[in-house]
Amino acid sequence: MASNPPFTDEHEQLRESIRGFIDRELAPHSQEWEDEQWFPDEVFGKLADQGLLGLKYPAELGGQGGDYLHDAVLIEELARIGSGGTAAGIGAHVNIATPPIWKFGTEEQRQRYLVPAIRGELIGALGITEPGAGSDVAAIGTRAERVDGGFLVNGEKTYITNGVRAHFIVTAVKTTPEGGHGGISFLIVDRGEGITSAKLDKLGWHASDTATIAYQDVFVPEQNLLGELNGGFKLIMANFQWERLAMALGAVGAMRLAWERTAQFARERTAFGRPLSGHQAIRHRLADLAASAYSARCVTYDALRRFVAGEEPLREVTMAKLLTQRACYELMDACLQIHGGAGYMRELWVERAVRDARLGPIGGGTDEIMREILGRMLESPGGG
Numbered sequence: 570m571a572s573n574p575p576f577t578d579e580h581e582q583l584r585e586s587i588r589g590f591i592d593r594e595l596a597p598h599s600q601e602w603e604d605e606q607w608f609p610d611e612v613f614g615k616l617a618d619q620g621l622l623g624l625k626y627p628a629e630l631g632g633q634g635g636d637y638l639h640d641a642v643l644i645e646e647l648a649r650i651g652s653g654g655t656a657a658g659i660g661a662h663v664n665i666a667t668p669p670i671w672k673f674g675t676e677e678q679r680q681r682y683l684v685p686a687i688r689g690e691l692i693g694a695l696g697i698t699e700p701g702a703g704s705d706v707a708a709i710g711t712r713a714e715r716v717d718g719g720f721l722v723n724g725e726k727t728y729i730t731n732g733v734r735a736h737f738i739v740t741a742v743k744t745t746p747e748g749g750h751g752g753i754s755f756l757i758v759d760r761g762e763g764i765t766s767a768k769l770d771k772l773g774w775h776a777s778d779t780a781t782i783a784y785q786d787v788f789v790p791e792q793n794l795l796g797e798l799n800g801g802f803k804l805i806m807a808n809f810q811w812e813r814l815a816m817a818l819g820a821v822g823a824m825r826l827a828w829e830r831t832a833q834f835a836r837e838r839t840a841f842g843r844p845l846s847g848h849q850a851i852r853h854r855l856a857d858l859a860a861s862a863y864s865a866r867c868v869t870y871d872a873l874r875r876f877v878a879g880e881e882p883l884r885e886v887t888m889a890k891l892l893t894q895r896a897c898y899e900l901m902d903a904c905l906q907i908h909g910g911a912g913y914m915r916e917l918w919v920e921r922a923v924r925d926a927r928l929g930p931i932g933g934g935t936d937e938i939m940r941e942i943l944g945r946m947l948e949s950p951g952g953g
């Protein structure tokens with residue numbers, strides 16, 4: 570495949586090898602994992618054996634010494650698994666749970682958590698959202714009180730991806746209750762005494778363990794404070810950029826695949842004596858969908874290029890997240906429509922793809938919050 574900037578031929582070779590791996594090792598199990606509402610933890614070990622859990626991390630930590638572009642290739646290709654929940658579980662580990670340890674962690678924390686996470690031996694989760702605080706992150710109520718040698722954590726998180734299986738949870742806590750944004754810190758919390766989690770039932774992403782996590786008098790040692798005390802909001806903001814870009818990349822991969830499959834179906838299925846694609850209404854719908862997938866890709870790659878160049882492209886990343894998630898859901902719905910009754914059946918990939926895509930406009934910051942961020946930028950001088 571010809572490379573498409575910012576990707577180079579080297580990235581395209583990586584893409585080919587990831588595709589081969591996913592088609593061989595993961596995709597054949599997607600139905601089974603969705604039915605079981607769980608994918609096995611061994612998936613992390615298989616990914617690690619291919620070096621895929623540490624593409625952007627340095628070789629000294631067991632990574633591949635690549636960068637965010639290598640991870641971007643992986644994220645796009647995860648759509649091929651055909652199970653949004655499996656991709657989400659892998660994505661939570663690679664895109665949101667381990668990056669803060671790499672970026673803000675001490676050397677000791679990197680050795681203790683990041684190195685085994687890259688080897689697939691420890692699985693991570695990021696716990697920010699709570700029953701009473703989602704979009705309004707500053708309103709979190711999970712308390713971490715200072716005690717001798719560390720902190721005592723009490724509170725509850727919800728909708729946490731990998732919330733049942735994770736060995737460690739990068740947890741947002743309030744260390745200064747009256748501090749608002751300035752009172753949030755992060756602790757790396759090992760699963761153990763005082764922690765209970767319960768899996769939630771949901772519309773899509775069936776193979777992933779989205780869960781509530783309760784913390785009751787959980788002792789967390791001082792050395793597990795991640796980043797600065799009361800400096801957690803900075804970590805959240807830094808993490809959001811890659812998470813949102815990763816979600817945009819996931820949508821780009823999913824849209825391309827869905828379009829290809831649907832176009833092929835439309836060429837093969839006949840109605841009124843000709844292929845569906847021979848009917849102008851369907852042909853034009855496919856043309857619209859191709860344009861939508863292409864524009865999602867252009868917006869996302871532009872944000873990615875800027876992100877990798879070290880700009881802080883808040884506006885472009887926010888736009889990419891906003892545009893791609895709704896577009897992906899709408900494209901999946903249109904693909905289902907083109908499949909007719911077959912599209913409504915559990916056995917066909919597209920029924921799952923629609924359900925899985927519905928999370929996009931909610932997770933990682935809702936569409937409304939993306940508009941709020943952009944709206945505020947437009948109000949400032951020179952904004953827009």
Ligand SMILES: Cc1cc2nc3c(=O)[nH]c(=O)nc-3n(C[C@H](O)[C@H](O)[C@H](O)COP(=O)(O)OP(=O)(O)OC[C@H]3O[C@@H](n4cnc5c(N)ncnc54)[C@H](O)[C@@H]3O)c2cc1C
Binds near residue numbers: 698704731928933941
């Ligand atoms: C499957 C799944 C996996 C998830 N994984 C994780 C995870 O791994 N870790 C984690 O920490 N969280 C996770 N989340 C949580 C997710 O990030 C939140 O659901 C999301 O940020 C929205 O928060 P909320 O659900 O509390 O909605 P709320 O914040 O209560 O919002 C409800 C509605 O009000 C709107 N709204 C809120 N504020 C405003 C405003 N100022 N202006 C206009 N409209 C507004 C929202 O857009 C939304 O439509 C996950 C969620 C799901 C569903």
